[in-house]
Amino acid sequence: MVARVIPVDPFDLVIFGGTGDLARRKIVPGLYRRFRDGQMPPEARIIAAARSEIDRGAFRQFAAEAVEEFVPQDRRDARSISDFLDRLEYVKVDIHGSEGWPELAALIRPDVVRAFYFSVAPGLFGDLARRLHAHDIADGDCRVVVEKPFGNDLATARALNATLAEHFSEGQVYRIDHYLGKETVQNLMAVRFANILFEPLWNAQYVDHVQITVAETVGVAGRGAYYDEAGAMRDMVQNHLMQLLCLIAMEPPFRFEPDAVRDEKLKVIRALDPVEPRDIVRGQYRAGNGCASYAEDVGNDDSLTESFIALRVHVANWRWKGTPFYLRTGKRLRARASEIAVTFREPPHSIFGEGEGWKENVLVIRLQPNEGMKLRVMIKEPGPGGMRLKDVPLDMSFAEALGEHGADIPDAYERLIMDVIRGNQTLFMRGDEVEAAWAWTDPVVAEWQAREDRPEPYDAGSSGPEDALMLMHRDGRRWREISP
Ligand code: BG6
Numbered sequence: 200m201v202a203r204v205i206p207v208d209p210f211d212l213v214i215f216g217g218t219g220d221l222a223r224r225k226i227v228p229g230l231y232r233r234f235r236d237g238q239m240p241p242e243a244r245i246i247a248a249a250r251s252e253i254d255r256g257a258f259r260q261f262a263a264e265a266v267e268e269f270v271p272q273d274r275r276d277a278r279s280i281s282d283f284l285d286r287l288e289y290v291k292v293d294i295h296g297s298e299g300w301p302e303l304a305a306l307i308r309p310d311v312v313r314a315f316y317f318s319v320a321p322g323l324f325g326d327l328a329r330r331l332h333a334h335d336i337a338d339g340d341c342r343v344v345v346e347k348p349f350g351n352d353l354a355t356a357r358a359l360n361a362t363l364a365e366h367f368s369e370g371q372v373y374r375i376d377h378y379l380g381k382e383t384v385q386n387l388m389a390v391r392f393a394n395i396l397f398e399p400l401w402n403a404q405y406v407d408h409v410q411i412t413v414a415e416t417v418g419v420a421g422r423g424a425y426y427d428e429a430g431a432m433r434d435m436v437q438n439h440l441m442q443l444l445c446l447i448a449m450e451p452p453f454r455f456e457p458d459a460v461r462d463e464k465l466k467v468i469r470a471l472d473p474v475e476p477r478d479i480v481r482g483q484y485r486a487g488n489g490c491a492s493y494a495e496d497v498g499n500d501d502s503l504t505e506s507f508i509a510l511r512v513h514v515a516n517w518r519w520k521g522t523p524f525y526l527r528t529g530k531r532l533r534a535r536a537s538e539i540a541v542t543f544r545e546p547p548h549s550i551f552g553e554g555e556g557w558k559e560n561v562l563v564i565r566l567q568p569n570e571g572m573k574l575r576v577m578i579k580e581p582g583p584g585g586m587r588l589k590d591v592p593l594d595m596s597f598a599e600a601l602g603e604h605g606a607d608i609p610d611a612y613e614r615l616i617m618d619v620i621r622g623n624q625t626l627f628m629r630g631d632e633v634e635a636a637w638a639w640t641d642p643v644v645a646e647w648q649a650r651e652d653r654p655e656p657y658d659a660g661s662s663g664p665e666d667a668l669m670l671m672h673r674d675g676r677r678w679r680e681i682s683p
């Protein structure tokens with residue numbers, strides 16, 4: 200099966216912070232892959248704007264190295280790399296001064312799609328926006344892309360939204376949550392809304408509980424300063440896990456259109472109950488399995504920041520009243536595994552009697568790695584000996600099911616940047632959505648800050664703190680194992 204690639208319109212994409220880490224790891228390699236697949240028209244141009252004292256040649260060298268490092272060998276070739284590099288420009292700009300802006304203005308073409316990627320610290324957004332306007336580079340048609348962290352609480356997020364709103368309309372602002380660009384995350388919507396099978400059961404009457412797990416093996420070394428301020432709640436739950444929760448819990452949007460989808464997600468966030476302190480477990484990894492401790496990684500022995508969090512939350516609406524959602528994420532866990540598991544209730548009456556090996560139906564949507572879907576169903580155990588039940592998985596790996604096409608799952612950034620050029624905001628967060636997510640997060644963080652809550656230590660390479668198990672045990676439930 201060959202993927203159908205629809206080329207986008209000609210564009211100028213300016214990446215502020217174009218020589219930074221995100222550009223190197225994600226943006227440039229992602230753009231190259233879209234170029235190689237034929238999605239980028241020959242007139243497309245990528246202009247890096249940064250403060251580094253380098254020229255166009257040096258930036259191309261930087262981009263060539265990024266492609267080599269982050270695009271697998273069988274997905275790149277010398278010819279297309281060279282053609283791709285021809286599309287790159289570099290301008291040295293001073294965000295706080297006037298240097299470089301006239302040169303940038305001269306480069307931008309008025310008759311193509313213009314997008315500005317703010318891959319810089321949020322504190323610089325205001326200055327950037329002001330200079331773009333002062334030099335007549337940005338107008339009412341252009342698009343701006345901003346990265347997380349989008350604020351670190353409601354007040355800072357509001358301030359950022361206000362700064363952007365001074366210069367751009369909401370329809371021009373693309374707030375990235377890269378989880379929304381992941382193929383399997385988009386698949387949540389396809390599974391729910393393109394099949395009749397699940398929707399009738401998708402409510403508290405039939406769903407016992409939902410588990411959302413994003414487990415990582417990496418630690419926080421190298422980004423300790425940011426992470427120690429943020430912690431797992433603000434780094435992962437407020438955005439990525441919240442988005443997953445929204446896609447699972449939301450009502451069907453009337454159409455797959457930006458505001459229709461985002462309106463439904465916003466309703467979920469607004470319906471979230473406040474989380475009780477007893478429904479949260481925070482953890483911090485200690486040294487183990489050859490890894491340094493969190494405190495060593497961030498260089499702060501007294502840190503009270505969590506590198507793991509598990510919590511139980513309710514969506515207080517008609518559909519979900521009585522179905523808890525359990526969220527869990529952490530660094531330095533035993534495996535990298537992200538999945539959503541929807542556990543269904545028992546059949547109303549068992550004709551087979553008690554204790555015949557019955558287990559609940561569970562639908563597991565595996566986000567990464569080994570993307571796929573698994574449904575636990577009960578069958579009769581073969582052979583004589585009466586009616587004994589056995590659970591078996593209906594197991595679908597997307598890579599196998601989709602053949603060659605399935606093996607080439609695009610990176611989230613590829614999809615998202617092309618959506619910016621196409622002008623499709625469906626997979627981007629709206630300002631009110633981000634603010635609602637912070638409004639739910641803030642009291643939780645404030646509560647443990649007020650009582651100087653100390654996270655529970657857990658061994659690096661383990662499944663997280665013991666108390667996280669208790670969070671479910673006391674409800675008579677269990678976490679699924681974190682396995683690769
Ligand atoms: C980022 C977080 O947004 O997402 C990181 O800041 C985290 O802490 C990363 O490691 C996880 O993304 P992925 O795509 O590797 O699951």
